[in-house]
Each structure stands twice: as structure tokens, then as C-alpha cells.
Amino acid sequence: MSGQTTAEELGPVTTLATPIRLDFEFTPGVAQSRFLRGLEKGKFVGQRCPTCGKVYVPSRGSCPTDGVPTTEDVDLGNVGTVTTYCVVNVPFAGQSIEIPYICAQVLLDGADISFMGLIQEIPTDEIRMGLRVEAVWVEPEELTPSLASVRYFRPNGEPDADYETYKDYL
Amino acid sequence: MAERCAVIGVGQTHHKSKRNDVSIAGLVREAAKMALADADLTWTDIDAVVIGKAPDMFEGNMMPELYLAPALGAVGKPMFRVHTAGSVGGSTSLVAAHLISSGIHKRVLTVAYEKQSDSDAMWALSVPQPFAAPLLAGAGGYFAPHIRAYMRRSGAPEHIGRMVAVKDRINALRNPYAHLHLPDIDMKMVEDSMMLWDPLRYLEACPSSDGAAAMVLAAEDSLSGSFPPAWIHGMAMRSEPTMFAGRDQVNPQAGRDCSADVYAQAGITNPRAEIDVAEVYVPFSWYEPMWLENLGFCDLGDGWKLTEAGATAFEGDIPWNTSGGVLSSNPIGASGMLRFLEVAMQVRGQAGEHQIDGARRALGQAYGGGSQFFSMWVVGSDKP
Numbered sequence: 297m298s299g300q301t302t303a304e305e306l307g308p309v310t311t312l313a314t315p316i317r318l319d320f321e322f323t324p325g326v327a328q329s330r331f332l333r334g335l336e337k338g339k340f341v342g343q344r345c346p347t348c349g350k351v352y353v354p355s356r357g358s359c360p361t362d363g364v365p366t367t368e369d370v371d372l373g374n375v376g377t378v379t380t381y382c383v384v385n386v387p388f389a390g391q392s393i394e395i396p397y398i399c400a401q402v403l404l405d406g407a408d409i410s411f412m413g414l415i416q417e418i419p420t421d422e423i424r425m426g427l428r429v430e431a432v433w434v435e436p437e438e439l440t441p442s443l444a445s446v447r448y449f450r451p452n453g454e455p456d457a458d459y460e461t462y463k464d465y466l
Numbered sequence: 467m468a469e470r471c472a473v474i475g476v477g478q479t480h481h482k483s484k485r486n487d488v489s490i491a492g493l494v495r496e497a498a499k500m501a502l503a504d505a506d507l508t509w510t511d512i513d514a515v516v517i518g519k520a521p522d523m524f525e526g527n528m529m530p531e532l533y534l535a536p537a538l539g540a541v542g543k544p545m546f547r548v549h550t551a552g553s554v555g556g557s558t559s560l561v562a563a564h565l566i567s568s569g570i571h572k573r574v575l576t577v578a579y580e581k582q583s584d585s586d587a588m589w590a591l592s593v594p595q596p597f598a599a600p601l602l603a604g605a606g607g608y609f610a611p612h613i614r615a616y617m618r619r620s621g622a623p624e625h626i627g628r629m630v631a632v633k634d635r636i637n638a639l640r641n642p643y644a645h646l647h648l649p650d651i652d653m654k655m656v657e658d659s660m661m662l663w664d665p666l667r668y669l670e671a672c673p674s675s676d677g678a679a680a681m682v683l684a685a686e687d688s689l690s691g692s693f694p695p696a697w698i699h700g701m702a703m704r705s706e707p708t709m710f711a712g713r714d715q716v717n718p719q720a721g722r723d724c725s726a727d728v729y730a731q732a733g734i735t736n737p738r739a740e741i742d743v744a745e746v747y748v749p750f751s752w753y754e755p756m757w758l759e760n761l762g763f764c765d766l767g768d769g770w771k772l773t774e775a776g777a778t779a780f781e782g783d784i785p786w787n788t789s790g791g792v793l794s795s796n797p798i799g800a801s802g803m804l805r806f807l808e809v810a811m812q813v814r815g816q817a818g819e820h821q822i823d824g825a826r827r828a829l830g831q832a833y834g835g836g837s838q839f840f841s842m843w844v845v846g847s848d849k850p
Contacts, residue, residue, distance in 0.1 A: 310486040316526055322596045332597075350711035354597065360710040380618075382610030383664035384603040389589040392600050396664075399601040401611055408711035412601050420664075425618060443599045459618070466615035466716060 327357025330369065332441035338433045340372040342407055350408040376404040376449070377457040378427040379465050383420045398423045402449055403465050410465055417450035426462065428454035470850060471566040472695030473810040475505025475682035481645040481795040484583040485676040490530060491537035494579050497678035498538055501575065505682040505691040509539030512682070513571035518548040518558030518578040519799030525584040538577060552747065554578060555679065555802025556832030556841030560701050562683050563843070572688040579678035580797040587674065587798060603663065606671055606750065608836060610663035612715045613752040617665070619716060622755060622770035624665070628656040630751035631670045631793060633779055638790025640819035645675045645795040670751040677797030679804050696810035696845040699827065700731030708836040715837065721760040724840040729762070732844040737829070738763045741844070743785045743812050743822045744829040745805035749792045754778060761831065788812065788820045802832030806843055813847045
């Protein structure tokens with residue numbers, strides 16, 4: 297065995313990379329299916345709490361504050377307000393959007409909770425709280441029961457919302 | 467009537483970006499052995515072990531407590547795993563303390579860790595989910611919008627975040643265990659660092675660290691060690707849903723409720739006057755003024771004024787994060803325990819270069835997830 301490098305000469309193994317892949321299935325349940333089926337038709341569907349009257353989008357099927365089932369569907373429009381945002385400029389493994397990009401909290405008109413949305417068609421240094429935006433959907437034949445149906449949000453040209461109108465949603 | 471409980475031993479690793487010289491088992495043992503030595507005890511003196519870490523996916527080791535039991539001397543003894551995201555180091559300490567205060571055990575070893583170099587927490591926190599747009603970019607991407615909301619709400623000037631980033635790194639120079647030692651840190655260096663999640667710059671964010679923390683907790687009739695005990699005067703945990711209409715993301719209700727509970731237990735009515743030193747989970751600079759308000763150290767909207775006036779600096783009247791804080795060391799699972807451990811060191815008088823003279827009562831706080839888990843304790847040099 298002369299000529300071979302010994303384990304002593306090589307030293308201990310300190311690290312070992314072991315990539316892991318995990319495929320999983322997601323069962324959305326009745327409440328989220330309603331929201332996802334809405335996306336498939338190109339609209340945002342929320343639900344109203346019968347006790348506090350707050351409109352959730354997407355609805356989880358019950359009101360987290362009152363603990364009662366939400367049963368009334370609410371078709372929300374295509375328009376909302378950027379309550380707050382950040383500009384993402386950090387690369388990371390698995391990233392699917394080119395940096396820098398604007399990640400905003402979008403409060404749809406008529407909803408009582410915001411959700412995360414990508415904002416485009418505005419320079420990153422012009423994004424601001426209170427910006428009025430509209431959803432841009434994929435082509436009708438490309439609609440699926442997924443948020444991939446919403447390409448992004450863009451400014452809709454309306455004047456900025458007054459801080460007082462969204463300050464309680466931060 | 468709950469049994470009195472005290473910290474009688476503390477231990478931690480030198481926190482670094484990569485600890486390739488040890489496995490996870492070696493890492494946790496390092497901190498645990500140091501805590502046992504501080505308490506003048508051995509493995510056989512311990513009744514139970516409570517371990518905590520952040521999500522298993524960070525290192526890809528599912529249920530690591532199973533494989534770590536022998537390394538922590540837990541074979542044949544009760545062993546518990548705690549997980550409450552970033553606050554886990556705090557809640558792990560509290561679960562251990564509950565085992566004493568309930569009268570079940572006399573001496574409990576508690577350990578928390580993260581070995582960030584073994585995986586990619588940024589990736590693990592940004593995995594696409596079928597019901598959300600794939601926009602999340604790590605913890606910074608989650609918290610930056612809420613920081614912007616705080617800035618708007620309070621009218622705080624932009625330099626406040628940079629002040630915290632500098633202050634905590636200057637404190638870290640006093641702490642030999644801190645990961646980041648940046649002797650040249652100043653406002654300009656922070657301002658010149660890369661913008662990662664506008665409005666947050668690189669040096670306003672915590673590092674990625676490998677590290678572990680450990681403590682030995684004991685009942686009143688089982689004290690040992692050469693340093694005086696740090697008595698627990700109050701302890702509390704709270705949670706809240708991540709998403710509900712009307713949720714205050716800047717000043718979460720669960721944090722306010724948790725501090726009100728812990729202050730009531732400790733008999734504190736004026737935190738700024740009655741707490742000598744605090745270690746508070748500030749992974750991004752702006753969380754100092756936000757938590758100053760959430761923890762009742764000042765009126766709403768005034769947190770940044772305390773920071774700006776130097777009240778939270780090492781020489782200030784309420785030193786915050788004398789260890790250098792999460793901004794200087796972030797082994798995620800251990801980060802909460804390091805807050806609890808640092809305040810125990812302060813009231814025991816064993817903090818060395820980062821000791822606040824005369825510290826008799828101190829607050830440790832940790833938060834986690836999307837600000838939906840909180841854990842806190844108040845420790846003191848006097849028996850409660």
C-alpha cells in the first residue's frame with residue numbers, strides 16, 4: 297500500500313455536504329380552497345367575521361380574534377394600498393425574483409388585513425407608504441389556483457392614501 | 467406557593483461564524499461543561515435536562531435532542547426539547563425554571579444552541595409556500611417593513627438605527643465570547659455598509675453564528691458554586707397569532723402582556739427606575755427603540771429619544787445589551803438564552819469587563835417568529 301496517503305496525513309473530516317430534497321403535498325382545506333379558486337378566476341375572495349365584521353383575505357375559515365366560523369364571502373376588488381414595504385437587495389439560495397425588488401404589505405380596499413405583494417412598474421427609490429396599487433394578473437388561460445396567478449401589483453395612478461386611512465393596519 | 471429558583475452556573479462558547487472543530491454535540495457539551503464547572507457540579511448531580519433550538523430545518527437534523535441526550539448526560543434522566551422560534555433560548559430557560567419552581571426537580575441543566583454554518587437559515591426561512599407569494603427574504607425581509615412602520619409612527623430620525631448598531635458593537639468589545647469584534651465601528655461604517663433590506667443595512671443586522679449557551683438552575687436548598695445565585699423574581703411567556711385584523715406589528719400585545727406579568731411578579735412598577743440592566747433581543751438595530759416602548763421603559767413614541775440620549779449605552783441609566791446583544795452574536799437557538807444568561811451574570815457580579823457596577827436586578831427578554839412569541843425573566847441578587 298506504499299505511496300497512498302494515510303488517514304493520518306489527510307487529517308479528520310471536518311464537514312460533509314449532504315443536500316436534501318423534500319417534495320410535499322399541500323391540502324388547503326375548505327377555507328383556503330375558496331381563496332385559491334377565486335385566484336383561478338382572477339379575483340380576490342375574502343370572508344367576513346359575523347361577530348367583529350372584519351374581512352379576512354385569505355380567510356382561514358374562522359376569525360382568529362372571535363373564534364367563530366366565517367361564512368360570508370366577500371369579493372374584493374383589484375385595488376389596494378401599500379401600508380409598508382421593504383426593498384430586498386440580498387441574494388439567497390432558492391431566490392426566484394431578481395433583486396432589488398419591492399416586497400410590500402398590500403391592503404386591498406374593503407379588507408381588514410394586508411398581505412405580502414410584489415410591486416413593479418415603479419423605480420425602487422420611488423416606492424412609498426400609502427401608494428395606491430392594482431393587481432396585474434396573468435393571461436386568462438394561465439390562471440391557476442395559486443398566487444402565481446397574480447404577476448405583481450403596480451401603481452394605479454390614484455393619489456396616495458392618507459396615513460390616517462391605513463395607520464391601524466401596520 | 468412556588469419554590470424559589472436561582473441560576474447557579476452559566477456557560478457559553480466563543481461564538482463564531484464557523485466552528486468546524488466541533489460537531490453539534492461537541493458544541494453543546496462545551497457550554498454545558500462550563501456551566502457545571504461554574505456551579506461546582508458534575509453531570510451526575512443533574513436531575514433533568516431541557517434543551518432548545520430554533521427550527522430543525524436550519525441544520526437539517528430532525529429532533530436533535532434524541533442524538534444529543536448522551537452528550538448532555540441525560541441518559542436515564544428526563545429530557546425535554548423546547549421550540550418557540552427565536553425566543554426559544556428564553557422559553558427553554560423558563561421551562562427548566564418551572565421544573566424547579568414546581569418542586570419536581572432540584573437541579574436542572576438547560577442548554578440552547580445553533581450551528582448556522584451547518585446549513586442556511588436564510589434559505590430555511592424563505593422556502594416558498596403554496597398560499598403566499600415567494601417574496602420573503604429571511605428574517606430581515608419580514609421585519610424591515612415593520613421597522614419602517616415604526617419610523618413613520620414615531621417620527622424617529624434615520625440615524626437612530628445606526629446608533630444602536632454602533633453601541634451594541636462597542637459593548638461587544640468588552641465581551642470575549644461575542645462573535646463580532648469590530649474595534650473601528652462608527653456611524654460612517656454602518657452608513658457605508660450595503661443596504662440589504664431597505665431601510666436596513668448590513669451592519670444594522672445580526673451576524674450568523676455557531677454557538678451554545680447553558681445554565682444550571684437550582685432550588686433554594688440545592689445551591690452551590692462560588693458566585694452568588696441569581697434569584698428569579700419573575701418569569702413569563704406569551705404568544706399571539708401572526709395574522710389577525712388590527713394586529714399591532716410594531717408594538718405587539720403579547721410583548722406588552724408578557725412584560726406586565728413579569729413586572730407584577732417582581733413588584734416592578736417603573737421599569738426604567740427599578741431595572742439596573744437589560745438584555746433584550748435586538749436582531750435588527752431598530753428593535754431597541756421599538757422594545758423600549760413595548761417593555762414600558764418609556765411612553766409610546768419615545769423609545770428612540772432614549773436611544774438618542776444615550777440612556778441605553780453602557781454608561782447610561784438603563785444599559786441595554788451590555789454583552790453586545792444579538793447584533794454581535796447570533797447562534798439563533800441560543801440567542802434568547804444568552805440574554806437570560808447575561809443578566810444572571812450581571813446580578814451575580816461575574817460579567818467581567820461588561821459588568822455594570824452594582825447591578826442588583828435585571829431583565830432578560832427574547833422574542834421569536836413574526837414577533838408572536840415572547841419570553842422574559844427578571845433576576846436579582848436579593849432572595850425574592
